[in-house]
Amino acid sequence: ETGVTQSPTHLIKTRGQQVTLRCSSQSGHNTVSWYQQALGQGPQFIFQYYREEENGRGNFPPRFSGLQFPNYSSELNVNALELDDSALYLCASSRAGFHTGELFFGEGSRLTVL
């Protein structure tokens, strides 16, 4: 059983640029969630995808968008990067219908915006 994998692990961008982060969910999981973890803070829910549709969104602006593919992998896109977007972005997978809150997290993509 493969775990959640994310890429890239680290990246540096400048203000105004766009970034795409990728996530492969754990085998058998059909729901993907994305979280932003700023330095010294807990993870904040960005959005969740199920059956290739957004299925819930946290308090993040529209420049944060995502995709889920038929194989359940996912992308997080952030446009017009701001300095405050610097954070660890975590992807988590789970199985819909199993509402137990047990999410399986990847190791994250650390984004630095200069």
Next chain:
Amino acid sequence: AQSVTQLGSHVSVSEGALVLLRCNYSSSVPPYLFWYVQYPNQGLQLLLKYTTGATLVKGINGFEAEFKKSETSFHLTKPSAHMSDAAEYFCAVTDGGNNRLAFGKGNQVVVIP
């Protein structure tokens, strides 16, 4: 909306001593509560969870937590700290209808030899 509060960002504990991390929650519906652990340069791993039933729940690595509705608390304990327990610990809550978690700010645990 659900939320959790964790006080004291850094917690120092001597090896062999009790580990106690406090978590208080706010929820308008019966909550599902969780503790996750994050080791350096790793993702989050579930330690334990409370959904329904027994209020004292046991997790991995000797940790346990007790759900106290009257105190809106879900404190995490371990009787004897090991060096390997050094990590960041997060309390989280959801309303049970989805898998969207609200996390606390976390406790960085340092174990002193």
